[in-house]
Amino acid sequence: MVPAAVTVEVHRVGPAGSLAADSQFGVALTTLWHAVSQAGGAVGFAPPVERPAVAAKAAPVVDDLRSGRAQGIALIAGHDLVGFGRLTPGTGITAHTGSITLVMIDPTRQGSGLGALLMNELMTLAAELGLERVELSIRDGHRLDGFYRRHGFVEWGRRPGWVRVADGDDRDEIFLWADPRSAR
Numbered sequence: 001m002v003p004a005a006v007t008v009e010v011h012r013v014g015p016a017g018s019l020a021a022d023s024q025f026g027v028a029l030t031t032l033w034h035a036v037s038q039a040g041g042a043v044g045f046a047p048p049v050e051r052p053a054v055a056a057k058a059a060p061v062v063d064d065l066r067s068g069r070a071q072g073i074a075l076i077a078g079h080d081l082v083g084f085g086r087l088t089p090g091t092g093i094t095a096h097t098g099s100i101t102l103v104m105i106d107p108t109r110q111g112s113g114l115g116a117l118l119m120n121e122l123m124t125l126a127a128e129l130g131l132e133r134v135e136l137s138i139r140d141g142h143r144l145d146g147f148y149r150r151h152g153f154v155e156w157g158r159r160p161g162w163v164r165v166a167d168g169d170d171r172d173e174i175f176l177w178a179d180p181r182s183a184r
């Protein structure tokens with residue numbers, strides 16, 4: 001449940017969305033992504049994480065959102081970006097599929113239902129785009145199984161020891177898929 005005192009707006013990011021993928025959004029995404037990564041979130045980094053390294057990864061994400069190659073869902077509270085997720089539709093012979101990546105909620109707001117809201121919006125968007133299969137991958141050991149299963153995702157495979165979280169701590173990368181037409 002979202003706490004009653006917190007009003008969270010949902011925006012789609014990009015050419016057809018209600019939020020522009022501009023430089024201001026790029027700064028906000030970098031701030032959120034850095035905070036989530038520093039807190040140990042499974043979004044491409046392991047702490048300690050330097051902000052410039054995150055900014056370098058955020059720049060092409062913003063470019064893809066601006067061009068429409070990918071679509072974003074942004075959760076905004078006040079002036080803050082408190083949640084983000086990216087949906088990248090396939091092209092050509094995989095145009096009926098999509099990938100969900102960069103699912104993240106501000107560490108101070110995790111565990112209050114915003115992640116479920118974000119996933120609902122991403123799966124609604126995928127269904128609206130006519131996608132029949134969406135995939136994502138998770139690191140083992142992050143309590144994420146139940147979270148994604150509630151949105152219809154099932155495991156189809158894993159890469160053993162693929163993510164080195166720290167020296168001596170290699171985690172499996174687990175691949176999940178769902179049908180967005182029935183998964184919301």
Ligand SMILES: CC(C)(COP(=O)(O)OP(=O)(O)OC[C@H]1O[C@@H](n2cnc3c(N)ncnc32)[C@H](O)[C@@H]1OP(=O)(O)O)[C@@H](O)C(=O)NCCC(=O)NCCS
Nearest residue numbers: 041042103104105110111112113114115116138143146147
């Ligand atoms: C995973 C994440 C998006 C979920 O968002 P959220 O707002 O915390 O999720 P909700 O409140 O809607 O649901 C909580 C569920 O997420 C799970 N969860 C995973 N990581 C969590 C965390 N750091 N804090 C709280 N819950 C977490 C909980 O176990 C809970 O599942 P359960 O109900 O089966 O116990 C969010 O915790 C996050 O940003 N984590 C760091 C980044 C990350 O690892 N992203 C996943 C990339 S694959």
